[in-house]
Amino acid sequence: MSPRSDAVWSAQGTTPDAIEAALRQLLIERHAENDRFMPARVLNMIAFVDRAWTGEIANRLRGVGRYHASRLIVFAYEPRRERLDARVTIASEGDPESEAIALLRETVVVEIGDRHLDDLITIADPLVVTDLPTLLWSPHGHYDIVEELLELAQAVLLDSVDEPIAREALDRVCGLTGRAYVVDLAWLRTTPWRERIAAAFDPPRLRRELNTITNVTIRHHPESTVAAMLLAGWLASRLRWRTSPLVAHGVDLVGKAHGARQDVTLRLQGAPELLVRGLEGLTVETASGRSLQLDRGAGGLRARARDPRGNVHEWTIPGASRGESGILGEGIRQALLRDPTYIPAVTVARAMLP
């Protein structure tokens, strides 16, 4: 592990101006100490969290490694708190003696209570680095706070599978659309699956079979229905299927979409044996009798392909699991990118809700 060097400032009953001045001073001191200390200037991130869970959130953010926002502002909320306390940490990645540059990352934890919420934006605004994009994350709900701070943010990070009710999750995304770019961790969990379906049908001779898909089955963690809906919504939106609401069959959701040439049977199956959130596997079948099945496996996705003559081939597509911290890190990185296929997928997924 690379050596780390932290500079810390803290104060009780402080003000945003004092916090901002402390940040500036600590950065000047670090740079004066060694000019290889350079502040990262990529992204602001504002996290609004319940104070009781601050440690858990800190652990999650610690796992994102190099995808740590350059300035992270954590509002630790405790309803009855009267006083505004703050702690600023300037952490260095790497050793300035041995590396070309040692990036400095800033974390500001501000402890607030109900009395600060009405004017929260006036506390947050002086703390973000001007001209850097700002990502807003509220992992414990508090949607009213998201609304309050949205003016400061260009992107909102959320995880649609956190919502127990799929419709509410997708409604929420749609409600934010147009006001901020939404980075949805549930969507990012579908990335390897989307990449693999796209690749499987990429050879020109197979591309035309995208128009002849007859069955799509998606197996998912019971709490990750939204992730399966998003994957189905992505396929439907990219392939221009007309969709109707799915129907519940026990724990499964089943329905039909209408492609240019034929109907497509969609089945979203809960996979109780899956231990982590997300998708377990999928099967895509075409009218020619071709099928592609992908499942999670050791060292990558386990693929099983059947060609129209009935020949079956099985193999592993190598790839490492990103883990939940990897997904969160990817979410932070994605705040600087734009995926034009997400909102169409959400729109279709919402229309397929039972």
Next chain:
Amino acid sequence: MAVAAGQPTPKAEAGNPLVEGLERLPVAPTTLVIFGATGDLARRKLLPALYNLAHDGALPERFYLVGVSRKEKAHEDYRAECAEAIRRFSRRKPDEEVLKALLENVRYIPGTFDEESVYAELGKTLDEFEQEAGEPLNRAFYLATAPHFFPVIVEELGRSKLAHHAHAEVRVIIEKPFGTTLEEARELNRRVLAIFDETQVFRIDHYLGKETVQNMMAFRFANGMFEPFWNRNYIDSVQITAAEDIGIESRADYYDKAGALRDLIQNHMLQLLCHVAMEPPVSFTAEEVRNEKVKVLKSVPEPTPVEIPQIAVRAQYGPGHAGGEDVPGYLEEEGVPPDSTTETYAALRLEVDNWRWAGVPFYLRTGKRLARKVTEIAVTLKPVPHLAFSQEGSLGVQPNQLVLTLQPNEGVSLRLGAKIPGTRMIIRPVNMEFLYGTAFLSQSPEAYERLITDAMRGDATLFTRNDEVEAQWRICDPIVRTWAGTPGPLPKYPAGSQGPKEAELILREGDHWRAI
């Protein structure tokens, strides 16, 4: 209620509608064959690159690897060697499950590269892989061997009918050096293109795979502010430096045959010059980008024997100090002949004779055992036409200088004149700096990861075209020949220094080398 789904873009409609929005584009199922599979390049670069692609899920859906090398060994032993090389040289600690999945489809074929039976066995193996996969597989032959084997392997591939496939793409990836003279480069092109079509050939210059070099295109063509002054009216000179602080280490055998000019200037540094001087391409397709680079190279006049002493300098490092240690001179390095006249330092002054650049000197210099490791491009602007301030008591007003640093700290710095705080109007130069490392979250992939993927995808943008290689040699070959015909000993510079004082001789009056 039925809903009409989102409309794919027209571009996506023409191709695969599922790739829209994906950061990683699909790569067709491929078998990669590495000739020279047990060599240094394969172990240190290619195998770790393949592992990292596998780790990121960026290899083709179906991927097979065949190693070909002289040493006799079983498939299993080769897989164990691959695993060892990956564990040792990968930029990340390998995930053992991913490594196992990658190595499942690895085979090894022993034999010399001119042996017919090797290609018969290779053909059989490629067919077996296709049967196993149940579909045709693209083939990529990576020539990671000594250069004299390149034509041998290519011709054997042709003779064995492995250079073409009725239902899949076949590509050949050729490492540098692509010839050591213009004649050799032409002859190699002739022999390669007798078997393969140019669209099948991917000549590696790993510099082009570096993010930093690609960033130069973004820097120039994604920012409107530079274009107005990017020409002879405002730019006074351009200096391109690739300095190394290390010596030749254990590469005496290679280096003494190559020298600094062939090792870095003929390929990498001329590529950098092209990136500085090229016109904006119509689009970023392989052909358009390479057309523009070739135009730049063709605009550089071929040096005549009379000009060469005025525009080219070579030297060798002598004993000196580096990193606080005494270090030997080049001639004392292990494996170097005591009478060697191979240059470890080369500097050139080139002109780009076109409308944009006529009269602007482009200085290129490279060397081993210099004061510091740095690769940079310094663009010096012309001085302001009139100075209203007194220069008394200050460092003076200096022309603006834009420095693009490629390594070690990739970034851009702009030298500006600023007033020294105080009651008098005294100016001194200050630097406005931007470092890429402070502004991006992602880690740059290794150059070979990008290049292997691009070659498997058939995207030749970052590879050198046949006419480009020959155009590079057209510039360097006269210098190589003149130097070869000029007896030594060469001028010396102390190890750890700024280079030979003779380098000053090629500078235009009033110009100076930047401190390394």
